[in-house]
Amino acid sequence: MIRVTVWNEYYHENPRYEHATTKAMELHPNGLHETVAEIVRELGADKVTVRTAWQDQPEHGLTEEVLSNTDVLIWWGHMKHHEVADEIVERVYNRVMEGMGFIGLHSAHHSKVFKKLNGTTCNLKWRDGTYERVFTTCPSHPIARGIPEHFELGVEECYGEFFDIAKPDDVVFQGWFDIGEVFRSGCTFTRGYGKIFYFQPGHETNLAFQNPYVRRIIQNAVEWCYSDVKAPYIGAPQIKTTLEDQRLEKAEGDYLRFF
Amino acid sequence: MIRVTVWNEYYHENPRYEHATTKAMELHPNGLHETVAEIVRELGADKVTVRTAWQDQPEHGLTEEVLSNTDVLIWWGHMKHHEVADEIVERVYNRVMEGMGFIGLHSAHHSKVFKKLNGTTCNLKWRDGTYERVFTTCPSHPIARGIPEHFELGVEECYGEFFDIAKPDDVVFQGWFDIGEVFRSGCTFTRGYGKIFYFQPGHETNLAFQNPYVRRIIQNAVEWCYSDVKAPYIGAPQIKTTLEDQRLEKAEGDYLRFF
């Protein structure tokens, strides 16, 4: 059972904010977190349990209790990155070090957590209202399962290179934009014991989350980012090894003796 | 269901060969392929079906029919690499391009297939009868599931750097040898649509295959190397795209028209 938490800044589509847009509210009547949670739930109740959290909740909804019961955290944020408390960023970061998966969607590239995990600025170029086609450039990757060689995403906000990220483990997807831009749209990273996936589609006023391939990719990513490895060293920043640790157990014969 | 074929040159432990050794015959009474097949079968009959093949069979036991029904091929060879027919090498290679997983054990580093998949000499240094400790250097990798931070392998043939391989996707395990050598003992690669794992332990007269961690690693590798992706381009060496292929389906609005 994979325990997923979908986190959202909940701004563009939140009627409580005056800058919320009609389009975003129509597309995400229960908040973008619910839109994404629905996608994850399609994996089936035998595979996943899904909860949501958002920025305006106490501790941004990411209490120690919530995070310690989260295997994969999905993150969507855009306008209020700077208002996320550093203490919560540290908490999420530490859980990734321990093995929690992390999926950053769209403008999460500029979230404090993702930048901290990357060790770079994560800057990029952008422009609204373009046409995107998505290519699968690592077809044997588990996140690409069921995804064709390329698919039409249609209208989506353009993100363009140079995308200032650390070298990904795999660039699973690449985007082509009609205005003359390319982008590493689906990237995997490993940090500590945690597995990370960044995926570029998902602008709040476009239809990416209705696209069946986008949905499948997010579902695949949840499964791929999940890990049941127990990180042994959390809380013990560094280990001084002891003689006992280093004693070799000899399987047979007369080999070198240590100590 | 993962269909696994365990391939073996079947020489050192084959009573039909005068150079077969007592130790190897005792350890592998039904051939080393059976030793390994038993390890894979522990994954359970609901997960895997296992067959074996060896070098002295017609077509080395790797007919078109066998390979087209193999999802993961495990390879053990040592003294008779040069006697493997190039036609069969090509056949195996093509199946990896299509998505068949490939696991090379121990001296398979110098098999024609592994060298062809690597694009390098795969040369290394070696010496018999050393003591090895194995470290997990990529703990969140699926092949490391259930494997501790390090384990004692005990007596094993030493393989040493420089190991002339293409840069692995991940170095999941590293070996330490008492005689003063290190080795990238567990390496993953991607070639075409196929996933590849090389694992250094497994000398025919040592006990690696009885080690519970070695067994688990081989089992994990079978699961990781499996892929159900269908490679679309086999048989069509290169595609000339057509206008129809490139016509964009517009999702909404008034975007650029191509052609």
Place this chain on the structure above:
Amino acid sequence: MIRVTVWNEYYHENPRYEHATTKAMELHPNGLHETVAEIVRELGADKVTVRTAWQDQPEHGLTEEVLSNTDVLIWWGHMKHHEVADEIVERVYNRVMEGMGFIGLHSAHHSKVFKKLNGTTCNLKWRDGTYERVFTTCPSHPIARGIPEHFELGVEECYGEFFDIAKPDDVVFQGWFDIGEVFRSGCTFTRGYGKIFYFQPGHETNLAFQNPYVRRIIQNAVEWCYSDVKAPYIGAPQIKTTLEDQRLEKAEGDYLRFF
């Protein structure tokens, strides 16, 4: 001093072939090898010496003597890949293993040598007569020195993903094509002691080789692919280490004694 050999199949622009085209002959009056050689010579006579070779010469112009005096080999071929003798392919491959740099231009992706170094099919999609823009996706790489964030290549043959190559060390450049394709246009690899660069532009009837950025990239690549490392193991397929090799020289104190 970097000793460069520019190799060309010399077909499309060779008046001796009836299928040679006027356009190609006009663009490369002395053969495409001379076009490329001129680019390399701009590095200066104090940095490089350049010679050329082509397919119709004895041993394809790549004798043992020529190759053993080549530090970086540049390769352009297209229609006659299959007519390159396997013996010469093996000879070039072995020199890369020893440390010779290799630069594959444009349709060299399907040359026997490049495929052998990759361990993949190197298949791709293609279409003539498109418009390409090239992005720098690894700006700190030495091959990108002096290249802007992107540049307009203009009309060039489109190569499209999925490009079936081994995972590059770095994807230094990516191409955007107006017909809706993306491509990993500039890729580095390491094989044996050799450094490899593949660069997609360079169709025989287009103007890529006149583009100042393309010229600079080829020049940078020559410098980057050069290595003066002496591969120690050529001719000795594998080393059995001796006791003497493994004796540790103790710097101080009373440490473990081996043997």
Place this chain on the structure above:
Amino acid sequence: MIRVTVWNEYYHENPRYEHATTKAMELHPNGLHETVAEIVRELGADKVTVRTAWQDQPEHGLTEEVLSNTDVLIWWGHMKHHEVADEIVERVYNRVMEGMGFIGLHSAHHSKVFKKLNGTTCNLKWRDGTYERVFTTCPSHPIARGIPEHFELGVEECYGEFFDIAKPDDVVFQGWFDIGEVFRSGCTFTRGYGKIFYFQPGHETNLAFQNPYVRRIIQNAVEWCYSDVKAPYIGAPQIKTTLEDQRLEKAEGDYLRFF
């Protein structure tokens, strides 16, 4: 001309501190920064200019003026990582993003800057007073120029796996320790426009910096980390592209027109 700054916490070997040790003071009579600066100066006055800085100086000696005139920063710290001001860490980090090279020596693995650049804990195992042998596992890398297949380092503090770092671009060197540990001793990374090298030898009471191969490696690393690329985006966190940016300049013919 490469402008190098060697930074040191200047504690173990500083007579002003009561915990300073006789051994460290003897080995580094002018501070460890001078020991390292001497190594770099051997590159020649026509290649490098070297200055030093240390933690007790105002702004830790890393003023805006110093950093903006530094091409490669070498960092040695151990006991006082936590006392390095976050503001200076941010300043160094930003310069790496812009293209400054960074070389972390020995216990710099746990410096705030290196951890921030990595996006991981950089934890490891350690033990004093062991014997180390260093292997070259990426022999064609420029940092390995002139370094043999392996060399005896002798007595050095052991650093052991699992070393919790982001996957390196290249593992150029690996360490073998007599007490049964291995370590990725020489690792390269790219972050932003900056090139990074981490090198494990260099304990303050051992003789690593007298070893000719260690000296050569540090010199090679200075040259490799240097980059004259001008990062175009510093100060502009993200770029919104304009129509003018995206207008394609047509090289010839009648191609698609944008806008």
